[in-house]
Amino acid sequence: MSGSILILGIGNLLWADEGFGVRCVELLNSRYRFxxxxxxxxxxxxxxxxxxxxxxxEILIVFDAVDYGLAPGSLKIVRDDEVPKFMGxxxxxxxxxxxxxxxxxxxxxxxxxxxxxxxGVQPEELDDFGGSxxxxxxxxxxxxxxxxLDFLAEQGVVPEQRAADDPATELAPEPLALxxxxxxxxxxxxxxxxxxxxxxxxxxxxx
Numbered sequence: 001m002s003g004s005i006l007i008l009g010i011g012n013l014l015w016a017d018e019g020f021g022v023r024c025v026e027l028l029n030s031r032y033r034f035x036x037x038x039x040x041x042x043x044x045x046x047x048x049x050x051x052x053x054x055x056x057x058e059i060l061i062v063f064d065a066v067d068y069g070l071a072p073g074s075l076k077i078v079r080d081d082e083v084p085k086f087m088g089x090x091x092x093x094x095x096x097x098x099x100x101x102x103x104x105x106x107x108x109x110x111x112x113x114x115x116x117x118x119x120g121v122q123p124e125e126l127d128d129f130g131g132s133x134x135x136x137x138x139x140x141x142x143x144x145x146x147x148x149l150d151f152l153a154e155q156g157v158v159p160e161q162r163a164a165d166d167p168a169t170e171l172a173p174e175p176l177a178l179x180x181x182x183x184x185x186x187x188x189x190x191x192x193x194x195x196x197x198x199x200x201x202x203x204x205x206x207x
Contacts, residue, residue, distance in 0.1 A: 004037040006057035010064050012045050016131040017123030021063035024144050029168045032159035042171040047098030054102055055111035061148055066120030073136025078118040117151055119144045132182050
C-alpha cells in the first residue's frame, strides 16, 4: 500500500435513501479498524469543505445515492474519469452538484486522486424528511461494503475486525446512528412527508 486512501460517504441522513453513503461508512467504521493512511469520513452535505480532504487522497472511494435512471436499489460502480459525470448527471440534491464541484476544484489545483471508485445506489425515496433507507436500498449496504473491501484488498489494505471491547470512535453524533435514529422516529402517520418532530424547533412555554 502506498499513499493515502479516503473512504467518503456523502448524502443527507434526514432524507431517506439520501443517507445511503453515510450509512455505508458508518458500518465500515463500526466493524473494522483500518490501518493508516486510510481515513473514513462522514462527508454529509459539506460540499466544498471536502476539497482539502480530496486533494490529499491518492485513492478516493465514495459511497452515495445516485440517480442512474435504473430500478430502485440498483448498485452501480463507476471508476476514475467517469465519476464526475455521474455525480452531476441528474441533480437530486445540493450535495451531489457540490461534490462534482469538489472534484473539479481538486483537478484544477493539480491535487487529484490517482484512483476514484464511486459505489452508488439508485434511490427509491428521497422525499421523506426524517425517514430512513427503503428496503431495496438497505439491501445493498452489505454488497456495497464488500465491493469496497475487495477494492481495498487489491491495494494491499486488509482491515482488522473490531473486537466487542473495541468500539469505534463515532463519525457523527450518536443519535444519528442507524439504530437510535430509526427507533426514535415517530410512527409513519406523524412523520411521513410531514416532517419529524425530532428535528423541528419547538416553541418554548413562554412563547
